[in-house]
Amino acid sequence: MGAPPFVLVPPSEGKAEGGRPGHKPGSFDDQLAAPRQAVATAVRRLLDEGDNATWARVFKARGDLLERAVSAWRTTLAGEAPVLPAWRRYTGVVWGGLDPGSLSLAQRRRLLVPSAFYGITTAEDPVVDYRLTFLVSLTGPGPLARYWQPMLTEALAARVGRRPVVDLLPAEHAGAIDWVRLGGRARICRVRFLAVDGQRAAGHAAKAAKGALARLVVDEGTDAIASFGWEGWRAFADGDSWVVVAPS
Numbered sequence: 354m355g356a357p358p359f360v361l362v363p364p365s366e367g368k369a370e371g372g373r374p375g376h377k378p379g380s381f382d383d384q385l386a387a388p389r390q391a392v393a394t395a396v397r398r399l400l401d402e403g404d405n406a407t408w409a410r411v412f413k414a415r416g417d418l419l420e421r422a423v424s425a426w427r428t429t430l431a432g433e434a435p436v437l438p439a440w441r442r443y444t445g446v447v448w449g450g451l452d453p454g455s456l457s458l459a460q461r462r463r464l465l466v467p468s469a470f471y472g473i474t475t476a477e478d479p480v481v482d483y484r485l486t487f488l489v490s491l492t493g494p495g496p497l498a499r500y501w502q503p504m505l506t507e508a509l510a511a512r513v514g515r516r517p518v519v520d521l522l523p524a525e526h527a528g529a530i531d532w533v534r535l536g537g538r539a540r541i542c543r544v545r546f547l548a549v550d551g552q553r554a555a556g557h558a559a560k561a562a563k564g565a566l567a568r569l570v571v572d573e574g575t576d577a578i579a580s581f582g583w584e585g586w587r588a589f590a591d592g593d594s595w596v597v598v599a600p601s
Contacts, residue, residue, distance in 0.1 A: 358517040358542070358575050359463045360567050363526045365445025368482050370421075372435030372442070379478035380462070384508050385471065388494075388501065392470055395491035397430050411491070412484045422484035429481045436479035439466055443480075446557055447521075450564020451571075460571050465509065465518075467526040469497045472505045487529050498529040506531040510538040517542060519570050519578075521563050542575055543594040546586075549601045562586040562597060 399411060400423065409415050412422040428434045436442075440453035440461055453461055453476055464476035469485040471478075487498040494500040509518075509530065518535070519542045520527065535541065546554040546563060554562075565583040578595050581588040585600025 355574060355576075356516045357463060358519050358570060359465050359513045359539075360519045360570050361465050361467070361522050361526075362447060362451070362476075362563075362567050363445075363522055364439070364466050364468050365443040365448055366484070367444040368442050368484075369437060369444050370482055372437040372479075372482070374433075374435050376436055376479055379471075380475045380512070381471070381473055381478070381508050384511070385473070385504060388472060388504050389470065391494055392485075392491065392497070392500075393430060395493040396426055396485070398492055400426060400430070411489050413486060413489075414484060418484075421482075425482040425484070429483060434481040436481055438477050439474050439480045440464070440476040442482070446560035447564040447567070450561045451568050452564075456568075456571060463571060464567070465512070467501075467505060467522065467529050469501070469529075472501050473508055487525050498525070501529045502531050505529055506534050510535050513539045515539060517575050519567075519575060520544060521567055542578075544578070544588075544597060545591075545594065546597045546599075548599050554597075554599050558584070558586075558599065562599075566597060 399407065408423055409419055412419060414422050425434065440448070453464070458477060461476040466474050466476060468474060469487045470483050471480065474480060487501070490496045515538065517540045521544055532541065544566065546559045548554045562583050566578070566581055569577050569581055578588050579590070581597065586597055588595050588597045
């Protein structure tokens with residue numbers, strides 16, 4: 354089967370609340386401490402100087418979701434936020450398809466998750482309840498995808514070495530990685546999810562299929578992509594990449 358691959362998966366907007374106080378070290382804490390602090394400082398400035406309309410634009414939330422986002426950030430900035438492992442914090446459809454609770458510790462450490470706050474974590478790393486996307490710009494760091502790209506890419510390249518990396522990221526998160534630089538270090542396997550008309554597949558079903566494929570790769574390696582079948586979704590080779598096509 355070869356070396357077990359790393360799998361790049363997105364975080365989710367949906368996040369579990371709560372967690373435990375304290376903070377055990379995460380995999381990238383030392384390497385990314387400074388840029389994470391710069392993002393936190395920018396968010397602090399936003400909360401001190403902004404208003405509800407500005408917060409709604411940056412956090413892409415309104416009503417109760419916005420109140421939760423602001424409250425969670427204030428708790429984080431005060432150093433009082435509880436943490437959960439990323440695999441427990443993220444509750445979106447992709448993560449449901451992954452069923453990370455039934456993976457081993459070693460397998461969860463091969464799930465790599467880009468984040469507009471953390472840069473990148475493994476699925477085992479501690480994560481606070483936060484709301485932030487790579488698509489926004491903050492005073493100081495500027496556009497977050499561009500800000501994070503060199504540091505995130507270097508941290509990622511150092512972690513994966515020459516091992517295979519399966520890319521299951523949507524455009525927002527993929528834009529925070531320098532793929533040319535990473536490709537000089539690792540063997541990258543890109544996967545696209547398409548509707549039957551050839552357009553990009555989106556929505557609940559595509560996310561669930563992505564989670565199912567991520568689980569298959571973590572369990573069985575990249576060779577298993579050829580045999581992927583889930584609820585009518587099928588994988589087909591496309592040069593050095595793969596396309597996963599929705600059922601007709």
